[in-house]
Amino acid sequence: xxxxxxxxxxxxxxxxxxxxxxxxxxxxxxxxxxxxxxxxxxxxxxxxxxxxxxxxxxxxxxxxxxxxxxxxxxxxxxxxxxxxxxxxxxxxxxxxxxxxxxxxxxxxxxxxxxxxxxxxxxxxxxxxxxxxxxxxxxxxxxxxxxxxxxxxxxxxxxxxxxxxxxxxxxxxxxxxxxxxxxxxxxxxxxxxxxxxxxxxxxxxxxxxxxxxxxxxxxxxxxxxxxxxxxxxxxxxxxxxxxxxxxxxxxxxxxxxxxxxxxxxxxxxxxxxxxxxxxxxxxxxxxxxxxxxxxxxxxxxxxxxxxxxxxxxxxxxxxxxxxxxxxxxxxxxxxxxxxxxxxxxxxxxxxxxxxxxxxxxxxxxxxxxxxxxxxxxxxxxxxxxxxxxxxxxxxx
Amino acid sequence: xxxxxxxxxxxxxxxxxxxxxxxxxxxxxxxxxxxxxxxxxxxxxxxxxxxxxxxxxxxxxxxxxxxxxxxxxxxxxxxxxxxxxxxxxxxxxxxxxxxxxxxxxxxxxxxxxxxxxxxxxxxxxxxxxxxxxxxxxxxxxxxxxxxxxxxxxxxxxxxxxxxxxxxxxxxxxxxxxxxxxxxxxxxxxxxxxxxxxxxxxxxxxxxxxxxxxxxxxxxxxxxxxxxxxxxxxxxxxxxxxxxxxxxxxxxxxxxxxxxxxxxxxxxxxxxxxxxxxxxxxxxxxxxxxxxxxxxxxxxxxxxxxxxxxxxxxx
Numbered sequence: 001x002x003x004x005x006x007x008x009x010x011x012x013x014x015x016x017x018x019x020x021x022x023x024x025x026x027x028x029x030x031x032x033x034x035x036x037x038x039x040x041x042x043x044x045x046x047x048x049x050x051x052x053x054x055x056x057x058x059x060x061x062x063x064x065x066x067x068x069x070x071x072x073x074x075x076x077x078x079x080x081x082x083x084x085x086x087x088x089x090x091x092x093x094x095x096x097x098x099x100x101x102x103x104x105x106x107x108x109x110x111x112x113x114x115x116x117x118x119x120x121x122x123x124x125x126x127x128x129x130x131x132x133x134x135x136x137x138x139x140x141x142x143x144x145x146x147x148x149x150x151x152x153x154x155x156x157x158x159x160x161x162x163x164x165x166x167x168x169x170x171x172x173x174x175x176x177x178x179x180x181x182x183x184x185x186x187x188x189x190x191x192x193x194x195x196x197x198x199x200x201x202x203x204x205x206x207x208x209x210x211x212x213x214x215x216x217x218x219x220x221x222x223x224x225x226x227x228x229x230x231x232x233x234x235x236x237x238x239x240x241x242x243x244x245x246x247x248x249x250x251x252x253x254x255x256x257x258x259x260x261x262x263x264x265x266x267x268x269x270x271x272x273x274x275x276x277x278x279x280x281x282x283x284x285x286x287x288x289x290x291x292x293x294x295x296x297x298x299x300x301x302x303x304x305x306x307x308x309x310x311x312x313x314x315x316x317x318x319x320x321x322x323x324x325x326x327x328x329x330x331x332x333x334x335x336x337x338x339x340x341x342x343x344x345x346x347x348x349x350x351x352x353x354x355x356x357x358x359x360x361x362x363x364x365x366x367x368x369x370x371x372x373x374x375x376x377x378x379x380x381x382x383x384x385x386x387x388x389x390x391x392x393x394x395x
Numbered sequence: 396x397x398x399x400x401x402x403x404x405x406x407x408x409x410x411x412x413x414x415x416x417x418x419x420x421x422x423x424x425x426x427x428x429x430x431x432x433x434x435x436x437x438x439x440x441x442x443x444x445x446x447x448x449x450x451x452x453x454x455x456x457x458x459x460x461x462x463x464x465x466x467x468x469x470x471x472x473x474x475x476x477x478x479x480x481x482x483x484x485x486x487x488x489x490x491x492x493x494x495x496x497x498x499x500x501x502x503x504x505x506x507x508x509x510x511x512x513x514x515x516x517x518x519x520x521x522x523x524x525x526x527x528x529x530x531x532x533x534x535x536x537x538x539x540x541x542x543x544x545x546x547x548x549x550x551x552x553x554x555x556x557x558x559x560x561x562x563x564x565x566x567x568x569x570x571x572x573x574x575x576x577x578x579x580x581x582x583x584x585x586x587x588x589x590x591x592x593x594x595x596x597x598x599x600x601x602x603x604x605x606x607x608x609x610x611x612x613x614x615x616x617x618x619x620x621x622x623x624x625x626x627x628x629x630x631x632x633x634x635x636x637x638x639x640x641x642x643x644x645x646x647x648x649x650x651x652x653x654x655x656x657x658x659x660x661x662x663x664x665x666x667x668x669x670x671x672x673x674x675x676x677x678x679x680x681x682x683x684x685x686x687x688x689x690x691x692x693x694x695x696x697x698x699x700x701x702x703x704x705x706x707x708x709x
Contacts, residue, residue: 024480024483026479050483050487052482054475054476058514060469061472061513064466064469064472064473064476066476068473068474068475068480069477071477072480072484073489073490074484200461200462200463201461202436202461202492205458205459207456209451209464209465210451210464212453216453216454
């Protein structure tokens, strides 16, 4: 077992990249991710991490540089937030279809305008359709562990996909918690460095990133979809092995009190902790509340989600992001609602958008949500006029 | 200066035939000889552009060296990552190439002087051991001849058409060499394939020097400049003979013209063979001549001698 150290989420992520013995780091500072870059620079400066550290001039170049390095066979790491992630957006699609096992940390933050450095999931959700495997950690320990698991998953010959690990800006990135640190030897035993993907090598030249006409493009994109689908199995295996190596157990989703729940709150990130605490209190007051934490967002774990929600009376999905003008409003809601619809689950599934731009998600907000949801018990989707509400906003 | 002779050009072709570049394409000549000059021990990071799309139509490729394309504006950043990976993996004993592997970034003028300028600046400033080659055909040719920051004065393009108000491009070509030089890099040079031994010598030198080096390669475009395909090399030669293009190098701050032109031809000789300048009036040609004269004066000042002579009167 590793040792317990007080660490912020950002430092926990930096320690994970160090333990994974990354060869190349390229990152650009942005709040609230900056401390990751600083810590990694410190590790390299002190000789604790033997990596090339690229002081790139933008996030676009940060991701581009790690694409180049990964294509050369290096284990790579980068991290960003908000506008930085949006600047990387173009290259995120390219990294996934080129099937490069890049690992990135995302300290989640609201996107402009107005400019706002605080937590929500707008950045993370904007990357949801880029073909990356995406995890959301609920605390510093998870952020640390998931980055290490990310290398095991990304580099698996049956996967070869980039992986993003999200963790809530400030709430997780800057909160100091006791973290059980995984040391390099242990990390490399769990996720050994094996270059199983094609690399740029003068002894065996290959062409990467070529032009694909209508005769070929489609197949590349379908392969990406298939790769994400089949990565689910590897993720399960990687979590099982993680437990064997480190004792901590992770699943695609976690259900808390979901077995007999009337109302299930679906959450991601640090809100999960608040929701569990709320559910415990609510149950004492006679409200049968359950919580479903979505840890794996891409590929979306439909089967695991269904197991938890199929017996519920109302599913209340909490989104810290907004898809303005869409039919679903909140991005997590769209995945949950479609998952339920596909199995003919005709219970009210409602969406509560809250906590945008760092507005605190309080237990009182969750109480408002649950009370609203209780009022829908016994109804069907078609009976509901409005499927979404903003909670904690000025009207 | 050439330490290179035509006879010493390697016979091996590293750019395979069957690519889809135009008949008479200047960039095709640049790429073919660039690869011959640099050899097999390179890794190429290519920006989006004409050469990229015409040489790598899946499932075929014209590149007999390791090659990657990621996007339009990031060839320099991708090259930086490749170079960093090679360095890191060599230090860790993972890679054991006996020969030095040179990383080469290639971009057109749009991908270099416009959209890729920031990534280029970052790469130069960080001091990566990368040779950056700009093949300059003076407009966005891949999308169909739109002006770029490298389009010369009065040139017709589809976004600077010659009409009753506009007379083609009204701004001067961006001084990319000046921008690159300002980063304090060890070697910067211009090349023109009509002067083939000079071309080879400079590419080899740029590849051998440790650190970021930059080659600005003249690259005529048949459809974009509107001329007959057989005229490519003739136009390239005229560019040097008229002084609108000067072959030089700046090595550790020392400036040297590598193709002296004792007597210049009038710039009209260069302009009149290209349809993109067909709309020019006598006055406009005189304006261009005046600007070339000024540039030549500046070059001679840098060289400390009259390496580019006056225009020969007819």
